[in-house]
Amino acid sequence: MMELSIIMINYNTPELTAQAVESILKTTHQVSYEILVIDNSSERDKEYRPEALPAPVKVFYGIENKGFGNACNLGAEKAEGSILLFLNSDTILHEGCLDRSLAYLRSEERIGGLGIRTLKDDGTLDHGCKRGFPTPSASLYYFLGLDKRHPESRRYGAYRQTFIREDQTAEVDAVSGSFLMMPKEVFQKVGGFDEDYFMYGEDLDLCYRIKEAGYRVVYFAGASMTHLRGQSGLSAQSKEIIYQFHYAMALFYRKHFKKKYNVFVTGAVYAGIWLKYGLTRLKSMLKRG
Numbered sequence: 050m051m052e053l054s055i056i057m058i059n060y061n062t063p064e065l066t067a068q069a070v071e072s073i074l075k076t077t078h079q080v081s082y083e084i085l086v087i088d089n090s091s092e093r094d095k096e097y098r099p100e101a102l103p104a105p106v107k108v109f110y111g112i113e114n115k116g117f118g119n120a121c122n123l124g125a126e127k128a129e130g131s132i133l134l135f136l137n138s139d140t141i142l143h144e145g146c147l148d149r150s151l152a153y154l155r156s157e158e159r160i161g162g163l164g165i166r167t168l169k170d171d172g173t174l175d176h177g178c179k180r181g182f183p184t185p186s187a188s189l190y191y192f193l194g195l196d197k198r199h200p201e202s203r204r205y206g207a208y209r210q211t212f213i214r215e216d217q218t219a220e221v222d223a224v225s226g227s228f229l230m231m232p233k234e235v236f237q238k239v240g241g242f243d244e245d246y247f248m249y250g251e252d253l254d255l256c257y258r259i260k261e262a263g264y265r266v267v268y269f270a271g272a273s274m275t276h277l278r279g280q281s282g283l284s285a286q287s288k289e290i291i292y293q294f295h296y297a298m299a300l301f302y303r304k305h306f307k308k309k310y311n312v313f314v315t316g317a318v319y320a321g322i323w324l325k326y327g328l329t330r331l332k333s334m335l336k337r338g
Contacts, residue, residue: 053082053151054128054233056135058120059108060088061095065277066138072274073136074103079148083107085124089114117226118242118251125236133236135252137227139277146272150230153218153269161235161264162256164224166215166273174215175276177225179268181207182257183298185310185318192321210268218270222260226252227276235264243304248290250297257305291333295326 055073059066070084083105089112090096097108109127112120121135132151146165154163167178181187187207190196200211213219229252239258242251256266299322307315 051081051083051130053080053132053134053147054124054130055082055084055147056121056124056128056133057084057086057138058088058117058124059086059090059097059138060114061090061092062138063090063095063097066097067099069136069138069140069142070103070106072140072142073147074105076142076144077147078145080151082147083129085109085127087112087120087124089120116244116247116251118246119244121226121251122241122244125233125241128233131233133231133233135226135229137276140227141275141277143273143275146274149272150269153271154230154232157265157267159264160267161231161239161259161262162224162266163230163269164221164267165228166268166270167225167228167276168273170275170277175225175227175278176209176211177227179210179213179219179221179224180253181210181222182253182305183208183301184306185314188318188321192325213268214270216270219268220265221268222266223253223256224266224268225276226255228274229255231259235259235262238262245300245304246297247293248297249294250301253297254301254304257301288330288333291326291329295322295329298322 057066057069066086073084086097086106086108088096088108088110096110112123125133132154150163150165154160164178167175169175190205191208195205196209196211199205203212206212210221213221239262243254246254259266299319302318
């Protein structure tokens with residue numbers, strides 16, 4: 050029986066996708082796996098079409114781009130493995146990454162989602178690989194920079210989980226969708242990715258529902274990868290990507306937190322999100338000149 054189904058989305062990044070696939074082939078030795086590439090590229094010459102398709106790889110072309118979550122859900126439907134791994138195309142796995150990650154997941158009870166130590170291309174930690182939920186207070190402390198001043202504080206470091214060391218395996222609220230491993234039965238039980246999120250926020254939302262269902266989300270420091278952050282998809286300066294990021298923040302709050310807080314807190318949260326959106330757009334326009 051197939052152990053692991055690795056689901057990747059190629060959207061106009063064939064070179065990155067090929068690099069990510071090659072890293073899987075080179076670093077994985079003890080796991081039976083398949084790689085499912087869901088290709089929703091906007092142009093044929095940007096599709097992932099290697100001259101020789103590696104044996105474990107299956108590619109599905111002509112998929113309408115309805116967002117990251119939709120493509121991942123399609124991949125999960127086609128997956129034969131008992132464990133799913135959602136993996137970004139702009140990642141490079143380090144030696145033994147999947148072998149150790151799968152072994153750890155199978156050795157522990159009630160892990161519904163697992164992420165790993167993720168490094169940016171400059172070697173520093175990508176803090177998105179271990180996060181707390183963006184409650185109003187956690188978000189406020191983060192935007193005020195209190196987590197940087199008091200990294201060991203569980204209160205001030207709640208959003209980036211700064212009190213958890215980079216080399217410390219621990220239970221967290223959420224991990225990044227750039228590497229999210231989970232049992233297929235858990236994915237099906239919680240209903241997969243919420244397709245209301247076009248891009249950004251869908252991983253946070255999924256982790257929230259995993260924990261609501263009584264499972265654990267774990268940051269596993271015993272395996273690592275490099276995330277070439279921002280290279281898969283639209284330019285970081287794109288108006289669309291800036292909008293989608295802030296829209297996802299507002300959507301997550303509305304779906305999971307709005308009923309828990311009064312109208313004044315909710316108004317402040319929405320005002321903060323869209324003020325930040327406006328400032329980010331202005332900064333982007335000034336940078337482009």
